[in-house]
Each structure stands twice: as C-alpha cells, then as structure tokens.
Amino acid sequence: MRTVSIGDFARMTHLSVKTLRHYHDVGLLVPAEIDAATGYRYYARAQVAVAQVIRRFRDIDMPLDEVRALLAAPTPDARNSIIRAHVGRLRSKLDETQASLGALHTILDPPTSSLEIEHRRVEETWALAIAETVSLPGFSTWWLAAFTEIRAALGSLGVKATGPEGGLFETELFSEERGEVVLFVPVRGRVGGVGRTTSRVIPATELAIVRHHGNHSDIDRAYGALGTHVAEHEIGVEGPIREHYLCSRLATTDESRWLTEIGWPIFQSGAARV
Amino acid sequence: MRTVSIGDFARMTHLSVKTLRHYHDVGLLVPAEIDAATGYRYYARAQVAVAQVIRRFRDIDMPLDEVRALLAAPTPDARNSIIRAHVGRLRSKLDETQASLGALHTILDPPTSSLEIEHRRVEETWALAIAETVSLPGFSTWWLAAFTEIRAALGSLGVKATGPEGGLFETELFSEERGEVVLFVPVRGRVGGVGRTTSRVIPATELAIVRHHGNHSDIDRAYGALGTHVAEHEIGVEGPIREHYLCSRLATTDESRWLTEIGWPIFQSGAARV
DNA sequence: TTGCTCCTCACGTCACGTGAGGTGGC
DNA sequence: TTGCTCCTCACGTCACGTGAGGTGGC
Numbered sequence: 001m002r003t004v005s006i007g008d009f010a011r012m013t014h015l016s017v018k019t020l021r022h023y024h025d026v027g028l029l030v031p032a033e034i035d036a037a038t039g040y041r042y043y044a045r046a047q048v049a050v051a052q053v054i055r056r057f058r059d060i061d062m063p064l065d066e067v068r069a070l071l072a073a074p075t076p077d078a079r080n081s082i083i084r085a086h087v088g089r090l091r092s093k094l095d096e097t098q099a100s101l102g103a104l105h106t107i108l109d110p111p112t113s114s115l116e117i118e119h120r121r122v123e124e125t126w127a128l129a130i131a132e133t134v135s136l137p138g139f140s141t142w143w144l145a146a147f148t149e150i151r152a153a154l155g156s157l158g159v160k161a162t163g164p165e166g167g168l169f170e171t172e173l174f175s176e177e178r179g180e181v182v183l184f185v186p187v188r189g190r191v192g193g194v195g196r197t198t199s200r201v202i203p204a205t206e207l208a209i210v211r212h213h214g215n216h217s218d219i220d221r222a223y224g225a226l227g228t229h230v231a232e233h234e235i236g237v238e239g240p241i242r243e244h245y246l247c248s249r250l251a252t253t254d255e256s257r258w259l260t261e262i263g264w265p266i267f268q269s270g271a272a273r274v
Numbered sequence: 275m276r277t278v279s280i281g282d283f284a285r286m287t288h289l290s291v292k293t294l295r296h297y298h299d300v301g302l303l304v305p306a307e308i309d310a311a312t313g314y315r316y317y318a319r320a321q322v323a324v325a326q327v328i329r330r331f332r333d334i335d336m337p338l339d340e341v342r343a344l345l346a347a348p349t350p351d352a353r354n355s356i357i358r359a360h361v362g363r364l365r366s367k368l369d370e371t372q373a374s375l376g377a378l379h380t381i382l383d384p385p386t387s388s389l390e391i392e393h394r395r396v397e398e399t400w401a402l403a404i405a406e407t408v409s410l411p412g413f414s415t416w417w418l419a420a421f422t423e424i425r426a427a428l429g430s431l432g433v434k435a436t437g438p439e440g441g442l443f444e445t446e447l448f449s450e451e452r453g454e455v456v457l458f459v460p461v462r463g464r465v466g467g468v469g470r471t472t473s474r475v476i477p478a479t480e481l482a483i484v485r486h487h488g489n490h491s492d493i494d495r496a497y498g499a500l501g502t503h504v505a506e507h508e509i510g511v512e513g514p515i516r517e518h519y520l521c522s523r524l525a526t527t528d529e530s531r532w533l534t535e536i537g538w539p540i541f542q543s544g545a546a547r548v
Numbered sequence: 549t550t551g552c553t554c555c556t557c558a559c560g561t562c563a564c565g566t567g568a569g570g571t572g573g574c
Numbered sequence: 575t576t577g578c579t580c581c582t583c584a585c586g587t588c589a590c591g592t593g594a595g596g597t598g599g600c
Contacts, residue, residue, distance in 0.1 A: 002475065007579065017580085022564055038572065039581055045477050046398075049511040053541045056509070060374045064563070080382050087375060087382075094368060094375075100334045101361060101368075108354050108361075124320075201276060203319050235330070237323040267327045281553065291554085296590055312598065313555055338589070 003033050003042035013051035020051075028068055029054060062086050106232040115225050117208050119268060122242075124204040125163070127184035128153060130196045136177045140216065143167075146183045146196070147250055153194035154185060161185045165250065168202070168240040174223075182240075207242060207263030208234055215255040222262055230264045239265035277307050277316035287325035294325075302342055303328060336360050381507055389499050391482050393542060396516075398478040399437065402427060403458035404470045410451045414490065417441075420457045420470070421524055427468035428459060435459045439524065442476070442514040448497075456514075481516060481537030482508055489529040496536055504538045513539035 010017045023029040024041065029051060032044035043051075050071065057067050066082060073079035130146045147165060154161065163186040173179030182200075190199045208230055212222040230236045242263035249258065284291045297303040298315065303325060306318035317325075324345065331341050340356060347353035404420045421439060428435060437460040447453030456474070464473045482504055486496040504510045516537035523532065 005579075016565085018565060019563085021581095026563090040572090041580085046479070049480065049513065049539065049541055052511045053509060056374070058563090060371055060378075083378060084382055087378060090371065090375065094371060097334055097364065097368065100330070101364065104334075104357060104361060108358055205320065206323065235327055237326045239323065265323065267323055279553075290591085292591060293589085295555095300589090314598090315554085332589090 003044055006031075006041045006043070009043040009047070009051070012048050013055065015051060015055060023054070026064060028064055060086070060090060107235060109233070115210060115229055117210060117226075117229055119206070119266070120209055120263070121206050121268070122204060122263075125186045125202050126189050127186045127200060127202045128159070128191055128193070128197050129182050129184035129200050129202075131180060131182040131198070131200070133178065133180045134173070136173065143183065144249065149195055150183065150185050150197055151250070153197040154187070156194055157191055159187050159191050162188055165245040165248065166202070167243045169243070170240050174241070205239060205242070205263075205265050206268045208266045209261050209263045212260045212262060213256075214258055216260070219260065219262075226262055226264050230266060235267040237265050237267050241265075277318055280305075280315045280317070283317040283321070283325070286322050287329065289325060289329060297328070300338060302338055334360070334364060381509060383507070389484060389503055391484060391503055393480070393540070394483055394537070395480050395542070396478060396537075399460040399476050400463050401458035401460045401474060401476045402433070402465055402467070402471050403456050403474050403476075405454065405456040405472070405474070407452065407454045408447070410447065417457065418523065423469055424457065424459050424471055425524070427471040428461070430468055431465055433461050433465050436462055439519040439522065440476070441517045443517070444514050448515070479513060479516070479537075479539050480542045482540045483535050483537045486534045486536060487530075488532055490534070493534065493536075500536055500538050504540060509541040511539050511541050515539075
C-alpha cells in the first residue's frame with residue numbers, strides 16, 4: 001500500500017526500469033524497501049518527487065554526480081550554485097551549437113546571388129616557384145619581379161610551362177596585410193632552382209572559383225563577393241587562397257584582356273577519396 | 275615532403291592523435307600512407323580539408339556514421355539531406371533544452387513578489403477520508419456534505435481528529451474542471467470506514483504554502499499567485515494540490531475568520547532522504 | 549645515451565540498453 | 575500451466591581517453 005513495484009514506479013516517473021536499477025546501483029535513488037528474499041525493489045510514493053527532479057535535470061544533461069550533489073544540497077544557495085554552474089556550461093555549449101548551425105544554415109539554401117561560381121578540383125603539380133613572406137604594400141611590384149625571374153629561370157633551364165602562372169596566398173596576407181606567398185609556374189616534374197626560384201609541389205585542392213576581368217585595382221570586390229559566397233553557401237576549409245593568371249601583364253599590356261581566377265578552398269561532396 | 279606524421283597532422287587539424295587513430299580504426303579517415311615496417315601513419319596535406327569537415331560536423335555532434343555518409347555523398351543534394359536531417363534533430367533538441375533552461379532560470383532568481391510563501395514538509399498520516407471524482411460546479415455543496423459525513427463517522431467511531439481537515443486535489447480538477455478529490459480528517463491510525471468514508475494514508479510531501487483569508491469566492495486569486503510563484507521560483511513536482519482548513523464554515527459562520535492553506539507540491543533541497 | 553615521437557593492446561568513462569537465463573506469485 | 579513481472583550477471587554502445595610497455599630515429 002505504501003510502496004510500489006519498480007514497474008509501477010517507472011510508469012509513475014517516466015523513467016525506464018533499467019534506468020531505475022542503474023540509479024539504485026550508483027546510489028542515486030535507493031528503493032525505500034528491498035525484499036530480502038526476492039531482491040524485489042519497492043519504492044515509496046514520496047520518492048516520485050525525487051525521481052522527477054532527477055529526470056528534470058537529466059533532461060538537460062546534468063551528470064549524475066552533480067544531480068546527486070544537488071539532491072544533497074543543504075541550502076537553497078548550495079542548490080542554486082550547482083544549478084547555476086551547470087546552466088552556465090550548458091548555455092555556452094548552446095551558443096556554440098547555435099553559431100555552428102547558423103554557419104551551416106545558409107549552406108543548405110541554394111545561392112541567390114548572380115555571381116558566377118565554378119567548382120573545380122585541381123590536381124597537384126610540380127612547379128618552379130618563388131616563396132616569400134611579403135606585405136601588401138608594394139605587392140604588385142614584387143609580383144612582377146618574381147614572375148619575370150621565374151620566366152627567366154625557365155628559359156635558362158630550357159623547361160616549358162605546363163599551365164598558366166599561379167599563386168598561393170596565406171590568409172594572413174589578407175587579415176594582417178602580411179603573409180607567405182608562393183608564385184609558381186607549373187612544370188612537368190622536378191627541375192633545379194635558379195636564383196630565388198625553387199622546385200616544389202603545388203598541392204591538390206578543391207576550389208570555388210570566380211573570374212576577374214581587367215586590372216587588379218578593384219580585385220578586392222571579387223574577393224569580397226567570393227568570400228561572402230563561400231561563407232554563406234559552401235563548406236569552407238583552411239588553406240591558401242589561389243590565383244591563376246590566365247591572361248596578365250606578363251602576356252599583354254591591354255588591361256581589358258587581363259583575366260584572373262580567384263580560388264577559395266572548399267569541401268566538396270565526394271572529396272573524401274584521397 | 276608530401277605527407278605529414280600523425281603528430282603534425284593533429285596540430286594542423288586540431289584533432290587529437292588518439293582521435294585520428296580512432297578515425298583510422300573505424301575507417302573514417304585512413305592515412306594516405308602507412309609504413310609497413312613501423313606502422314607509422316602518414317597523412318596527405320589534402321586530407322586536412324577532410325579532417326576539418328569531420329571536425330566541423332563532430333562539433334555539432336553528428337554521429338560518425340553520418341559523417342561517413344556525408345563524406346561519401348555523391349551529390350550536393352545527398353549531402354544536404356544528410357545535413358538537414360541532423361540539423362533538424364539538433365534544433366528540436368536545442369529548443370527543448372532552451373525551454374528547460376527557461377523554466378529553471380527564474381528558479382535561480384530570488385522571488386520579487388510580496389507574496390508570503392511558506393515552505394513546509396508535511397509527514398504522512400492516517401486519515402478518515404471520502405474520495406470521489408467530482409466536477410467544479412456544485413463543488414462547495416459536495417464539500418460541505420462530505421465533511422459533515424466524515425465528522426459524523428468520526429463521532430460514531432469514537433475517534434478524535436489529530437489535525438485540521440484537509441483535501442487533496444488532482445490537478446485535472448483545475449485543468450479540466452473534473453478530477454479526483456480526497457477530503458480527509460487526520461486520525462491516529464487505521465479506523466473502520468462508515469458510509470462513504472474510508473481509512474487511508476495521506477502521503478508525506480513538500481509544499482509551498484499560501485494562506486487565504488475569508489470565503490472562497492476569490493480563492494482563485496490565491497491559487498493564481500501561488501501557481502505563478504511555483505512556476506517561476508520553485509522546482510515544482512507532480513502530485514495533488516492540498517488544502518488545509520484551519521478555520522472554515524465547519525467551525526464558524528463568521529466568514530472573516532475563515533483561514534485556508536493552499537499547498538503546492540515542490541522539491542526542496544535536502545528532501546532526498548526518504 | 550637521452551628525449552621525443554610513434555606504435556599496439558587493453559581497459560576506462562558515461563549513462564544507460566540489450567539479452568540471456570532464471571525465479572516467483574497469480 | 576501460462577503469462578507477467580521481477581531478478582542478476584555480462585556484455586554492448588558511442589566516441590573517444592588513459593596508461594602500460596615497447597620501438598625507432600636523431
């Protein structure tokens with residue numbers, strides 16, 4: 001009359017029988033009475049309230065040890081400080097998750113912009129390159145000198161380019177106006193370096209690419225558009241930004257014909273096969 | 275040159291070495307190369323992007339099996355539907371947690387109302403009682419008849435009351451205007467029942483209590499105030515609402531002297547000892 | 549030789565759930 | 575006797591972390 005079986009108690013508290021046995025094992029909720037002969041657990045009706053409190057805090061993932069401390073708290077202040085500590089942790093976890101979800105959210109919606117984005121996987125390639133840490137001021141002068149040197153080196157080595165000139169830009173270059181840049185010309189295999197040039201492998205990557213026409217005075221607009229697109233609609237990954245110089249001042253002085261590809265590293269479905 | 279050790283890869287991806295070995299074991303992220311002699315794992319730089327995607331989705335608790343499916347998704351649509359399913363589940367979990375937190379939040383802040391709330395633990399007691407499922411309309415008539423009958427039964431049994439009259443009200447009585455009510459007078463132990471009366475144990479409970487003075491025409495205001503208080507500042511538990519009739523029409527016709535306690539079941543710190 | 553990185557078991561953690569094999573009361 | 579509830583192990587789950595004991599290259 002005064003106590004109920006574990007099955008009835010489970011129904012009263014919406015806890016499973018297995019869970020109740022577990023709480024007994026760890027001493028969190030010990031049955032009011034245990035039949036010495038059969039081992040049957042019997043719970044007092046007053047324990048329903050305790051069980052409900054346990055359930056409430058387990059619902060918000062409070063660890064059993066903390067729930068135990070909560071139940072034993074001698075004063076409302078002690079009780080509240082336990083709750084407060086857990087709620088604080090939970091809230092910051094929630095905020096992180098919310099932020100991550102927010103970042104994902106727009107990925108799922110198809111892009112609405114009229115920006116022409118191409119997705120491309122570029123394979124790794126050997127290249128003759130110049131790698132230096134540079135600052136944004138004076139960059140175009142450095143850029144021209146470097147490619148002039150690479151072209152000269154190729155000539156003196158008797159090696160042919162197997163693709164357009166390109167560059168790898170550490171993201172710090174944009175965030176802190178200073179970072180490592182690798183300018184390169186793809187070649188068939190390893191070749192000896194001349195002067196500042198060295199032979200190196202340019203790694204494979206998946207890119208979201210936009211094209212920029214004309215001179216580079218307003219290329220930051222293309223960068224902005226691409227960055228926004230990737231942040232909102234792609235799964236971006238760390239790694240250097242790339243540029244491919246399909247047509248540049250190295251080829252013609254007619255600025256209107258210049259054509260630059262900007263590539264942002266992203267993750268594409270099916271890219272798991274390495 | 276083209277591959278990195280597990281330690282370097284861990285630093286590049288912010289995943290632990292143990293985690294990377296685990297991902298290898300379960301086939302989620304297999305090193306590009308494994309030294310047959312030493313067993314050393316070597317990762318390709320291109321795998322950094324894959325590792326970052328894994329980390330991003332693990333950060334929002336996507337199970338490894340789903341991450342695996344995500345990486346293998348043949349199309350963006352397939353990829354997005356996996357993400358969408360997980361995000362949906364996550365969001366509803368978030369909402370639940372938010373709701374639970376909201377309910378807890380006000381518990382932590384001290385009550386600002388001027389309502390006089392007493393917290394009291396009442397012990398279990400035997401009682402002579404009438405228990406019936408009743409509707410709110412006509413309740414006061416039923417109430418008076420029931421207590422008149424209990425008092426008569428006590429007289430005929432030659433038993434003395436050991437406390438004030440009381441009542442237990444199933445919460446459905448308030449939410450659906452119909453529910454079980456137990457009206458009782460505490461007595462020393464089990465006594466035989468007469469007429470509708472039966473002997474029963476009134477369970478122990480923890481209560482938040484307000485007092486209501488005068489006749490019951492405006493007792494719903496006291497109920498409202500108490501209910502609000504409990505919802506905002508206490509850890510409420512399921513169980514019947516109680517009333518104790520310290521002074522009622524059973525004792526005097528002077529309504530101004532009537533005094534009713536209303537008790538709401540709550541959880542109090544230190545109540546774990548049963 | 550020392551220190552550092554890497555390796556492989558085997559077991560621990562957390563909060564239960566699953567399942568086998570068996571008992572007891574109506 | 576059947577069905578139902580209860581019991582106790584022992585092991586599984588999930589995503590790793592811990593720790594012991596050992597190897598290999600500079």
